[in-house]
Amino acid sequence: MTIELENLGKKFRKEWIFRNVNLRFDTGKSYTFVGPNGSGKSTLLQVLIGVMPHSEGKVSYTLNGVEVSLDDIYKKIVIAAPYLELVEEFTLLESIEFHQKFKPFKDNITSHQLLDYLQLTPHKDKAIKNFSSGMKQRLKLGLAFYSEAPIILLDEPTSNLDAQGSAWYLEQIEKHTENRLLIICSNQPNEYTFCNNIVDIRDYK
Ligand SMILES: Nc1ncnc2c1ncn2[C@@H]1O[C@H](COP(=O)(O)OP(=O)(O)OP(=O)(O)O)[C@@H](O)[C@H]1O
Numbered sequence: 059m060t061i062e063l064e065n066l067g068k069k070f071r072k073e074w075i076f077r078n079v080n081l082r083f084d085t086g087k088s089y090t091f092v093g094p095n096g097s098g099k100s101t102l103l104q105v106l107i108g109v110m111p112h113s114e115g116k117v118s119y120t121l122n123g124v125e126v127s128l129d130d131i132y133k134k135i136v137i138a139a140p141y142l143e144l145v146e147e148f149t150l151l152e153s154i155e156f157h158q159k160f161k162p163f164k165d166n167i168t169s170h171q172l173l174d175y176l177q178l179t180p181h182k183d184k185a186i187k188n189f190s191s192g193m194k195q196r197l198k199l200g201l202a203f204y205s206e207a208p209i210i211l212l213d214e215p216t217s218n219l220d221a222q223g224s225a226w227y228l229e230q231i232e233k234h235t236e237n238r239l240l241i242i243c244s245n246q247p248n249e250y251t252f253c254n255n256i257v258d259i260r261d262y263k
Pocket of ligand 1: 070075093094095096097098099100101102243245
């Protein structure tokens with residue numbers, strides 16, 4: 059799977075957030091978008107997957123040399139981001155089963171196994187609205203890591219996680235990102251120390 063950006067630009071009203079972005083993202087590699095608050099990391103991520111329109115240039119997706127349409131690309135992506143909300147009324151178990159209807163889990167793991175991997179089994183019948191922000195974040199990350207999807211996108215992955223949660227995140231990265239395309243948006247160096255491909259948004263102003 060390859061995502062290619064050609065002369066990509068995005069502006070809001072008259073303000074260019076980024077311009078002339080020429081980048082290529084390949085399966086089996088990880089990439090991190092860095093830059094200060096408000097520089098455009100989340101915007102680039104959302105433009106890259108077509109949930110936000112771009113203002114100029116081109117985004118293309120190819121699988122084994124064959125172009126993939128935007129509609130089909132959604133099936134191949136999982137994303138964990140602060141602006142993507144969970145359904146607050148669902149219990150934890152309902153949230154996992156709901157997600158599973160759209161994106162099956164890797165290796166046919168069951169919802170109960172996933173609860174275990176997330177270390178959240180004691181909370182399975184608790185409503186999401188009563189979860190702490192760190193528990194919600196662990197759930198979002200877990201759904202992304204354990205889904206059967208070749209592209210995994212993480213925006214601010216360790217926000218609200220404590221030290222144990224951040225260590226758990228790094229373990230999951232090791233276990234679940236081989237042979238996938240991973241893109242992270244981050245302001246925290248400890249979230250991407252393993253990553254060799256750093257994209258600084260300030261280079262595209
Ligand atoms: N829908 C929108 N309409 C107008 N401006 C927007 C919109 N979305 C984002 N922006 C602006 O685009 C710029 C980039 O925002 P973005 O959220 O991509 O930054 P970021 O690098 O992800 O920031 P942070 O590190 O704080 O998460 C900011 O100036 C923001 O105000």
